[in-house]
Amino acid sequence: MAAEEVDVLIVGGGGAGLRAAIAVAEAEPDATVAILSKVYPMRSHTVSAEGGAAAVIGLADSLDEHAYDTISGGDWLCDQDAVEAFVREAPRELIRLEHWGCPWSREPDGRVAVRPFGGMKQLRTWYAADKTGFHLLHTLFQTTLKHTEIKRFDEWYATRLVTDGERVHGVTAIDIRTGRIDTIAARAVILATGGCGQVFPFTTNAAIKTGDGMALAYRAGAPLKDMEFIQYHPTGLPFTGILITEAARAEGGWLINKDGYRYLQDYDLGVPTDTPKLRSMELGPRDRLSQAFVHEMQRGRTVETPYGQVTYLDLRHLGEAKINARIPFVRELCLSYEKLDPVTDLIPVRPVVHYMMGGVHTGVDGETPLQGLYAAGETACVSINGANRLGSNSLPECLVFGARAGAAAARYAVQAAKPDQQAVRTQGADERRRLEQERDGRDGGRERISEVRALMRRTLEESAGIYRDRDSLEKAAGTLADLRERAAVARLEDRSAAFNTELLAGLELGSMLDVAETIVASALNREESRGAHQRTDFPARDDAAFLAHTLAHRGPDGTPRLSLLPVTITRWPPGERVYGR
Amino acid sequence: MILRVNRYRPGVDDAPVFQDYEVPDREDWAILDALTHIKDTVDGTLSFRWSCRMGICGSCGMNVNGEPKLTCGTFLTDYSGPVTVEPLRGFPVIRDLVVDIDPFLANLSKVSPWLVREGEEPETEFAQTPEQLEAYKQYSMCINCMLCYSACPVYVLDPDFLGPAAIALAQRYNLDSRDMGDRFDVLSTEEGVWGCTFVGECTSACPKHVDPAEAIQRYKLTAAMRSVLPFTRRRP
Ligand SMILES: Cc1cc2nc3c(=O)[nH]c(=O)nc-3n(C[C@H](O)[C@H](O)[C@H](O)COP(=O)(O)OP(=O)(O)OC[C@H]3O[C@@H](n4cnc5c(N)ncnc54)[C@H](O)[C@@H]3O)c2cc1C
Numbered sequence: 001m002a003a004e005e006v007d008v009l010i011v012g013g014g015g016a017g018l019r020a021a022i023a024v025a026e027a028e029p030d031a032t033v034a035i036l037s038k039v040y041p042m043r044s045h046t047v048s049a050e051g052g053a054a055a056v057i058g059l060a061d062s063l064d065e066h067a068y069d070t071i072s073g074g075d076w077l078c079d080q081d082a083v084e085a086f087v088r089e090a091p092r093e094l095i096r097l098e099h100w101g102c103p104w105s106r107e108p109d110g111r112v113a114v115r116p117f118g119g120m121k122q123l124r125t126w127y128a129a130d131k132t133g134f135h136l137l138h139t140l141f142q143t144t145l146k147h148t149e150i151k152r153f154d155e156w157y158a159t160r161l162v163t164d165g166e167r168v169h170g171v172t173a174i175d176i177r178t179g180r181i182d183t184i185a186a187r188a189v190i191l192a193t194g195g196c197g198q199v200f201p202f203t204t205n206a207a208i209k210t211g212d213g214m215a216l217a218y219r220a221g222a223p224l225k226d227m228e229f230i231q232y233h234p235t236g237l238p239f240t241g242i243l244i245t246e247a248a249r250a251e252g253g254w255l256i257n258k259d260g261y262r263y264l265q266d267y268d269l270g271v272p273t274d275t276p277k278l279r280s281m282e283l284g285p286r287d288r289l290s291q292a293f294v295h296e297m298q299r300g301r302t303v304e305t306p307y308g309q310v311t312y313l314d315l316r317h318l319g320e321a322k323i324n325a326r327i328p329f330v331r332e333l334c335l336s337y338e339k340l341d342p343v344t345d346l347i348p349v350r351p352v353v354h355y356m357m358g359g360v361h362t363g364v365d366g367e368t369p370l371q372g373l374y375a376a377g378e379t380a381c382v383s384i385n386g387a388n389r390l391g392s393n394s395l396p397e398c399l400v401f402g403a404r405a406g407a408a409a410a411r412y413a414v415q416a417a418k419p420d421q422q423a424v425r426t427q428g429a430d431e432r433r434r435l436e437q438e439r440d441g442r443d444g445g446r447e448r449i450s451e452v453r454a455l456m457r458r459t460l461e462e463s464a465g466i467y468r469d470r471d472s473l474e475k476a477a478g479t480l481a482d483l484r485e486r487a488a489v490a491r492l493e494d495r496s497a498a499f500n501t502e503l504l505a506g507l508e509l510g511s512m513l514d515v516a517e518t519i520v521a522s523a524l525n526r527e528e529s530r531g532a533h534q535r536t537d538f539p540a541r542d543d544a545a546f547l548a549h550t551l552a553h554r555g556p557d558g559t560p561r562l563s564l565l566p567v568t569i570t571r572w573p574p575g576e577r578v579y580g581r
Numbered sequence: 582m583i584l585r586v587n588r589y590r591p592g593v594d595d596a597p598v599f600q601d602y603e604v605p606d607r608e609d610w611a612i613l614d615a616l617t618h619i620k621d622t623v624d625g626t627l628s629f630r631w632s633c634r635m636g637i638c639g640s641c642g643m644n645v646n647g648e649p650k651l652t653c654g655t656f657l658t659d660y661s662g663p664v665t666v667e668p669l670r671g672f673p674v675i676r677d678l679v680v681d682i683d684p685f686l687a688n689l690s691k692v693s694p695w696l697v698r699e700g701e702e703p704e705t706e707f708a709q710t711p712e713q714l715e716a717y718k719q720y721s722m723c724i725n726c727m728l729c730y731s732a733c734p735v736y737v738l739d740p741d742f743l744g745p746a747a748i749a750l751a752q753r754y755n756l757d758s759r760d761m762g763d764r765f766d767v768l769s770t771e772e773g774v775w776g777c778t779f780v781g782e783c784t785s786a787c788p789k790h791v792d793p794a795e796a797i798q799r800y801k802l803t804a805a806m807r808s809v810l811p812f813t814r815r816r817p
Binding site: 039040042043044045047048095096098099100101103104105106107108109110111112131134135138142143145146154177206207208239240242243329332333336337448449450491492493494496497498499500501502 | 592609620634639686696702703717760
């Protein structure tokens with residue numbers, strides 16, 4: 001028997017998952033809803049978002065302009081119907097968050113303040129100093145505490161979706177505290193499991209961002225979309241990969257090379273001005289800025305450090321008062337992790353893996369091809385981000401599509417048949433056997449989980465980084481197949497039931513290998529350069545062949561089967577991406 | 582450098598024991614880096630929580646040489662000689678360095694930590710000036726890392742005490758110009774602010790400068806005024 005049965009089960013308690021839970025409670029007050037999460041919700045990685053959340057607010061701005069910035073930023077791979085829904089609903093979502101208590105930074109007259117952001121032509125990024133994600137997540141979490149009808153499974157790790165091939169009936173999960181393996185039957189399941197930056201060695205993403213939800217969907221037969229599009233953020237701290245938010249540049253920070261030169265001017269991003277200019281120079285899009293770094297490195301104009309080549313972010317001219325008021329967390333992070341003070345020192349930075357544009361293929365209500373299965377947030381690809389996400393679009397994405405998926409799942413659940421208890425029982429028993437075998441039968445392995453994981457990460461960095469080509473991707477595909485075999489027999493020393501984090505690391509490695517394989521296969525298949533996917537062997541964008549999404553289905557042998565799906569264009573035909581001119 | 586780590590596996594160990602691990606003495610490593618190094622290369626059975634590694638998710642609090650610390654922001658170079666790492670004091674231990682945080686969350690929930698409003702939701706935002714924001718901002722910075730509970734001599738003896746973070750969170754909403762709530766019945770009790778003996782350890786332990794001790798003292802004053810003056814409801 002299932003431990004529990006609910007109408008809507010949400011896997012993940014970050015921004016998207018919490019927003020979805022409130023939406024279920026509001027849409028169908030009689031429906032039962034639960035959040036199952038591998039960490040306590042307020043530990044989710046939404047907490048680390050710094051810069052802000054975009055939504056049209058000022059009279060000078062318009063929904064069409066936000067849509068255009070998003071679509072051109074995404075190099076025309078965004079589905080424009082999804083973008084239109086997104087820009088329309090984002091303002092309301094951010095206002096609701098304000099009504100729930102979010103401490104947005106303010107104008108002197110009491111209105112919400114907005115700041116510039118990369119690739120955005122207007123000031124539309126709402127912020128709570130530079131801890132926007134932290135405040136957003138805690139506000140949402142605290143608001144869910146008011147909804148006592150939202151049940152929680154804190155520190156439960158979902159391992160598999162229960163399906164009959166057409167419809168989802170629940171999940172199997174490990175109660176991490178006790179080690180108990182159980183099933184939760186559900187009429188609808190929403191995946192809100194976040195991104196997968198941990199497949200790379202150098203990332204801003206937390207340890208928990210291992211792409212589990214993508215792997216759960218993929219194994220259950222739902223396709224992953226546009227997995228080749230991985231965003232490098234141009235300003236990560238060397239060694240730790242801690243993010244220095246784009247807000248630092250929005251407030252006027254400069255990127256300089258070893259000669260103190262604002263090198264972005266050499267890469268068709270505009271001319272330097274003293275004060276920030278929108279959609280220009282340091283406020284260009286992230287893909288272009290990260291690519292410019294690689295060229296600077298090739299020209300020998302970066303600086304060698306023990307943790308790789310760097311350029312510098314210069315905030316000194318902003319002055320202490322502005323830094324403390326607008327980006328205090330940047331200063332705190334630099335003091336703590338780099339032992340330097342941005343008020344007087346240059347900050348060494350280099351591009352760092354930051355965000356997954358791809359994910360579980362969904363429609364505008366978060367629905368997937370598998371009946372009853374929904375996805376939202378970074379784990380989903382709806383797709384508003386196309387080939388390159390604009391900074392500050394993903395927090396509102398979590399809210400808009402979390403809310404939509406929640407409402408849609410609730411509507412579905414109240415009319416859907418009860419979950420099939422037979423399927424829940426047999427698949428639950430299968431999974432219990434498999435996991436107990438994993439835990440108890442692997443202490444003889446030669447390699448450690450961490451060794452295989454490190455090799456996977458290196459493979460991805462070498463093949464699917466900022467620039468890619470066929471040879472390195474083909475080689476990577478072979479290496480990953482080998483690593484999958486090695487991961488299956490890697491050693492697990494910990495056989496205890498309670499809080500067995502080694503078992504979880506093994507399961508997370510399994511998720512990451514699935515994700516890594518789809519990234520490499522999708523990148524290999526896309527023989528063009530678009531946004532964050534740059535092929536040195538196919539340097540131009542090719543709309544005739546590739547104005548299309550990549551879909552990756554899991555084939556019978558476990559490897560990805562790829563196909564293309566046309567992009568939805570409503571009002572903005574493909575054009576040139578122009579920045580700084 | 583030696584890390585002396587407290588181990589406890591339920592059903593296996595009768596009582597917690599210390600285990601020594603030798604770790605490279607790297608100047609850029611936080612205590613957490615040394616722990617992940619042990620887990621990845623020396624002993625896969627060591628259990629602890631961590632996630633963001635940038636001092637904001639609140640997962641990795643432990644007692645380091647007897648003091649509650651965020652291990653991702655506490656560096657090996659801050660210590661000489663063996664460093665003792667133990668689970669946060671004041672909470673039941675689930676395993677190794679992992680403590681049960683449900684009692685803490687139960688306390689947080691008791692103070693109605695959400696914005697209380699009546700009436701229809703307006704179309705636009707509630708106005709709030711930068712000064713009004715400043716009035717509660719500091720108390721909104723709590724990352725729920727629980728270091729203040731571990732440092733609090735009252736909580737460690739009496740888990741019914743609401744504790745520093747929960748009271749600071751209540752004040753975060755009490756002082757928010759948009760809030761219409763009243764948390765007097767929960768706060769002005771022996772388990773609430775009157776349980777605090779004002780040692781101030783919570784404020785010293787807080788990695789985010791929330792200053793829960795001040796929040797508690799301020800509410801004591803509010804509560805004292807309330808008991809002498811007739812109660813008038815706040816309206817923003
Ligand atoms: C450092 C940083 C700064 C950022 N800054 C910004 C910004 O300023 N503006 C912006 O718009 N975006 C920003 N982003 C991006 C944005 O924060 C994320 O895309 C977004 O927060 C993702 O939210 P989510 O709800 O999808 O996932 P998350 O918040 O990552 O939550 C995922 C949830 O899923 C759960 N989970 C995962 N796997 C399992 C499993 N197997 N079983 C059970 N539960 C599971 C986790 O426990 C967690 O609760 C930033 C990202 C980073 C890394």
